[in-house]
Amino acid sequence: MKSTASSTGKPDLTRRKFLRNTAITGTALSYTKLAAHAATAPPGASDTLNVALVGCGSQGGILKGASLRIPGIKFVAVCDLWDVKARTMSRAIGADVKAYETMDEMLKAHPEIDCVLIAAPDWLHAPFTRKALEAGKAVYCEKMMSNSLEAAADMVRSQRETGHLLQIGHQRRSNPRYQFMRNRLLREKNLLGQITHLYGQWNRSVKMPFEPKPGTGIPQEKLTANGYPDMFQYTNWRSYKKFGGGVISDLGAHQIDIFNWLLGTTPRSMIASGGVDYFKNLPLQSGGSFSYEQLDNAVVVYEYDVPVYSGGVQVMEGDKPKTQLVRAMYQVLTTNGSQNYYEKVMGVEGTIVISEQPVYNQVYREKDTTGEKVGTWEQLARTGFLRKPPATVYNKFWERPKAWNIPDKWLAREGTQDVRVSIPADPYELPAMPKEMDEKPPHQFHLENFYNTVRARGKQTDLNCPVTEAYKCAVSVLKINEAVATGKRIDFQPSDFVVA
Numbered sequence: 001m002k003s004t005a006s007s008t009g010k011p012d013l014t015r016r017k018f019l020r021n022t023a024i025t026g027t028a029l030s031y032t033k034l035a036a037h038a039a040t041a042p043p044g045a046s047d048t049l050n051v052a053l054v055g056c057g058s059q060g061g062i063l064k065g066a067s068l069r070i071p072g073i074k075f076v077a078v079c080d081l082w083d084v085k086a087r088t089m090s091r092a093i094g095a096d097v098k099a100y101e102t103m104d105e106m107l108k109a110h111p112e113i114d115c116v117l118i119a120a121p122d123w124l125h126a127p128f129t130r131k132a133l134e135a136g137k138a139v140y141c142e143k144m145m146s147n148s149l150e151a152a153a154d155m156v157r158s159q160r161e162t163g164h165l166l167q168i169g170h171q172r173r174s175n176p177r178y179q180f181m182r183n184r185l186l187r188e189k190n191l192l193g194q195i196t197h198l199y200g201q202w203n204r205s206v207k208m209p210f211e212p213k214p215g216t217g218i219p220q221e222k223l224t225a226n227g228y229p230d231m232f233q234y235t236n237w238r239s240y241k242k243f244g245g246g247v248i249s250d251l252g253a254h255q256i257d258i259f260n261w262l263l264g265t266t267p268r269s270m271i272a273s274g275g276v277d278y279f280k281n282l283p284l285q286s287g288g289s290f291s292y293e294q295l296d297n298a299v300v301v302y303e304y305d306v307p308v309y310s311g312g313v314q315v316m317e318g319d320k321p322k323t324q325l326v327r328a329m330y331q332v333l334t335t336n337g338s339q340n341y342y343e344k345v346m347g348v349e350g351t352i353v354i355s356e357q358p359v360y361n362q363v364y365r366e367k368d369t370t371g372e373k374v375g376t377w378e379q380l381a382r383t384g385f386l387r388k389p390p391a392t393v394y395n396k397f398w399e400r401p402k403a404w405n406i407p408d409k410w411l412a413r414e415g416t417q418d419v420r421v422s423i424p425a426d427p428y429e430l431p432a433m434p435k436e437m438d439e440k441p442p443h444q445f446h447l448e449n450f451y452n453t454v455r456a457r458g459k460q461t462d463l464n465c466p467v468t469e470a471y472k473c474a475v476s477v478l479k480i481n482e483a484v485a486t487g488k489r490i491d492f493q494p495s496d497f498v499v500a
């Protein structure tokens with residue numbers, strides 16, 4: 001890193017100054033304040049960071065694109081076992097970016113690298129992270145940490161041993177809309193009252209695997225030497241046990257991580273049902289058939305004991321913190337794309353639906369028997385914490401957004417339609433983000449948090465997703481396989497989420 005040292009010998013960009021730029025974790029930041037930060041060039045933007053990318057597939061391209069939007073980020077090298085991918089990526093970034101087939105060659109040739117971004121298949125995350133950390137680099141490694149808990153634990157240990165920064169790519173944690181929801185609406189304003197349930201889903205339509213043309217891709221000898229049986233498993237690595245964790249880890253990890261992050265704790269138990277129910281013995285266009293090894297769908301229920309706070313202070317019962325039970329349901333499908341992906345927070349006073357896709361963001365106020373909450377919510381809408389949707393849009397939370405004005409006669413009215421029907425909730429929306437923030441791709445915020453922490457010589461705890469936090473997600477997710485295989489409820493101990 002080309003550092004800007006002050007006369008004291010310390011970087012003149014203080015840790016706190018940097019972290020203010022993107023660490024939107026404080027309780028007193030609003031979108032307006034965030035916009036002010038976004039409008040100013042990040043402190044230290046002239047402080048060049050030399051970056052290398054490992055894994056030049058789809059996500060490598062996303063990380064590259066988001067990083068290049070950040071001032072001061074300079075890619076010096078990329079690496080991919082598939083030489084065409086590495087060369088294509090290096091050309092796309094710039095003529096001076098060198099392409100390599102192995103990380104060893106790359107690290108040896110470029111001692112000037114400050115940061116390594118890892119977007120290779122999950123099974124390589126742990127060994128690649130250790131290698132980069134041991135070479136003295138700061139690492140941003142994509143989620144899922146790994147397809148095995150032992151390897152995920154090794155990532156925690158390699159960070160601890162080397163002391164270098166390691167951020168895991170659960171990017172929702174840095175998303176200003178998610179932070180606004182958690183810090184301002186839920187924690188500061190207690191908008192939903194007592195939270196009783198969370199729900200999350202990622203429903204995806206059937207997508208058949210990529211079928212590499214025979215004779216194309218990586219020569220078989222090189223594949224075998226690198227642990228892959230053939231190009232089919234190489235390109236469809238996610239669904240094979242040796243290489244990936246299937247959809248619960250590919251898709252579910254994002255959202256289950258948000259359960260833990262929102263509730264500020266880890267689950268006490270979990271039950272799950274799932275299987276390889278669709279992607280088995282399916283014909284290939286090239287002849288023959290294939291079956292996936294990892295679950296292609298799952299439904300999971302977690303139970304959490306969530307600490308109770310009053311006025312920001314933890315409530316005690318005797319010498320133990322008082323807790324409330326929250327159930328969190330999660331579903332991932334690969335056979336039906338209904339309503340796509342989102343997370344939902346449900347409290348006795350309302351609901352927030354949030355997704356990385358802004359169109360799914362909705363807020364609903366439950367029926368208000370006292371009339372007090374109506375005024376509170378209207379006041380929040382007037383002061384920019386919420387907004388009212390246009391009167392004609394009663395429900396855009398559907399397969400596709402559309403104005404959907406339900407005729408009055410079909411709206412449930414207390415006592416008129418059916419005693420079992422709830423009174424329709426009052427619709428609101430999350431406030432829009434300022435344009436300059438709205439234009440940033442979702443991963444940019446998380447990368448900014450990483451790069452700014454590197455520049456500020458920050459600590460692991462300054463990262464929005466330090467490896468120890470991501471490990472809690474890895475345990476919550478990878479244990480689903482055990483719950484499905486045994487059909488038994490898993491009871492967690494707090495120590496299960498910590499690497500000794």
Ligand SMILES: NC(=O)c1ccc[n+]([C@@H]2O[C@H](COP(=O)([O-])OP(=O)(O)OC[C@H]3O[C@@H](n4cnc5c(N)ncnc54)[C@H](O)[C@@H]3O)[C@@H](O)[C@H]2O)c1
Pocket residue numbers: 054055056057058059060079080081082085101102103118119120121122124142143144169170171226235250
């Ligand atoms: N955060 C997110 O939103 C998000 C989204 C998608 C993927 N991901 C994660 O990113 C990672 C990559 O996923 P993807 O969709 O880009 O997969 P991909 O298959 O498109 O890309 C993986 C790349 O790694 C390369 N590779 C394989 N073995 C290698 C080796 N030994 N050395 C170097 N390169 C090697 C492949 O040639 C390929 O180019 C995964 O961990 C995935 O979970 C994260």
